[in-house]
Amino acid sequence: MTTTVGNLIIIITVMLASFAACGKWGMSSIPPRxxxxxxxxxxxTADEKIAVGNQVRDYRLVVPNDINTDRALPILFAFHAYHGxxxxxxxxxxxxxxxxxxxxxxxxxxxxTEPRWxxxxxxxxxxxxxxxxxxxxxxxxxIDLNRVYAVGMSNGAYFINILASQRSExxxxxxxxxxxxxxxxxxxxxxxxxxxxxxxxxxxxxxxxGRKMRDVYRKEGHEVVYVEIxxxxxxxxxxxxxxxxxxxxxxxxxxxxxxx
Numbered sequence: 354m355t356t357t358v359g360n361l362i363i364i365i366t367v368m369l370a371s372f373a374a375c376g377k378w379g380m381s382s383i384p385p386r387x388x389x390x391x392x393x394x395x396x397x398t399a400d401e402k403i404a405v406g407n408q409v410r411d412y413r414l415v416v417p418n419d420i421n422t423d424r425a426l427p428i429l430f431a432f433h434a435y436h437g438x439x440x441x442x443x444x445x446x447x448x449x450x451x452x453x454x455x456x457x458x459x460x461x462x463x464x465x466t467e468p469r470w471x472x473x474x475x476x477x478x479x480x481x482x483x484x485x486x487x488x489x490x491x492x493x494x495x496i497d498l499n500r501v502y503a504v505g506m507s508n509g510a511y512f513i514n515i516l517a518s519q520r521s522e523x524x525x526x527x528x529x530x531x532x533x534x535x536x537x538x539x540x541x542x543x544x545x546x547x548x549x550x551x552x553x554x555x556x557x558x559x560x561x562x563g564r565k566m567r568d569v570y571r572k573e574g575h576e577v578v579y580v581e582i583x584x585x586x587x588x589x590x591x592x593x594x595x596x597x598x599x600x601x602x603x604x605x606x607x608x609x610x611x612x613x
Contacts, residue, residue, distance in 0.1 A: 383608045386498040387425035393493035395422065397450070405478070405485045408466065412486060413444060415453050415460040416494065427458040427500035428490065429604070430483065432509030432516075434531075436468040443506065447589045452597045456605075459494060461486065470512035472535060480516055487523070499609045504528040504600060506589060507558060514539065514566075521545050525609035528600045531555055531587055533562035539573050546576040546607040550596060552585025578603055 398414045420426060433443040443462055444450050453460040463482060465471075471479045490496060503524050505513040510532020517527045521543035528548040547570050551563030560581065567579045580599065582590050590596040 383499055383610055385425035385500070386609075386611065388491035388494070388496040388498055390490070390492045390494045390496060393422065393490070395420075403486060403489055405482050408478075410466065410482050410486075411464050413442075413462040413464075414490075415444075415450050415462075417454045417457060419454070420457045422494060425495050425497035427502065427604070428487075428494075428496050429453070429458055429460050430486075430501075430503045431460065431462045432470060432503065432505035432512055433462065433464070434507035434509055436465070443509075447506070447597070448591050449504075449597060452601055456601050458500075459490070459496065461490065469508045472511065472515060474515060474519075474535070477515065477519070479512065480519055483516060483520070497608075498523075499611065500525055500604075501609070502526055502528075502604045504530065505532060506530045507532060507587065511535065517541065517545055522609075526604055526607040528603065529566065530589060530596070531558050531563070532566065533558050534566050534569055539569065539575075541573075541575075544574045544576070546578075546603070548578045548580065548600060548603045550580045550582065550590060550600075552582045552587065552590065554584055555587045557587040576607075 393416065395416045395418055400411055401414050402409050402411050416422070429449070431443055431447065431449055449460055463486060465479065471477050487501065491498070501524055503513050503517060504527065505511070510529035513527050513529060514532070514535050517524050518539045518541040521541035524545060526546040526548070528550065530550045531552065549563055549567050551560050553560050563581065567577055570577045580596070582594055
C-alpha cells in the first residue's frame, strides 16, 4: 500500500510540473518559434500607424503590461465588422482586451480604409496590410510564429476566409463570428483549424450561412468546431456565453505545426 501511494504521489507531482511548464500557452507539445524581435513598447496604443506601399494604415495594439516580452508570445489579429453594422469599435463590443490581459498574448486590431474589408482573392491590399503588420510586429516583439491567430466579426470573418486561405502556412487557426463564405472555394494549401460561431436569430447574416461555412470547411478537410447560439442576433456572444474564453481555448490547443 505504501509503495502504491508513493507512486501515486510521484505521478501527480510530475503532472503538476508539466501543467506549470505549459503555463498560459496550453498543453500543446509544439514548442514556440520565436521571432526574436525587440524594442516594442508595452501598453495600449489606440492609433498606431504603418506604411503599406503608398498608403498609411492604422491599427490598435494591445501589449499587456504584466507579460514578459522576452518570452515568445502568441498574437491575435482581430478583424472588425462592416463599419455600418455597429457604431462602436471592436474592442468595445468584443471585450478582447480583457482576454489579452488575462491570457497573456499580443492583440492587434487592424483597421480598413473603406467601410468593409477587401474581398479580392488576388492582390488583396488588406492581405498585404496583414503581411506588413505581422512582419513589423515580429521585428518589434518576440512573437511565437507558431501561434499567430485571427478572429473576425461579420465582414471581418468573411475576410478571414480569404486571408487564411492565402496564408494558411502562417496563420495557425481562425475563429469566424457571424460571417459567411466568399464566392470561391477555400482551396487552402494547409487545412487550418476553424471555429465558427453564429446566432440562430441573426437577421443580417442568416444562420444558414454559418452552417454552410461549417459544411464547406469540413468537406475540404479542415477541423471545425461549430458553435450555434440560440436566440443570439448579429452581436458578439461574449456577455452570456463566454465566447472569448472558448475562442482562446480553441486557439490555445491549435498551434501551427511547421513541416520539417
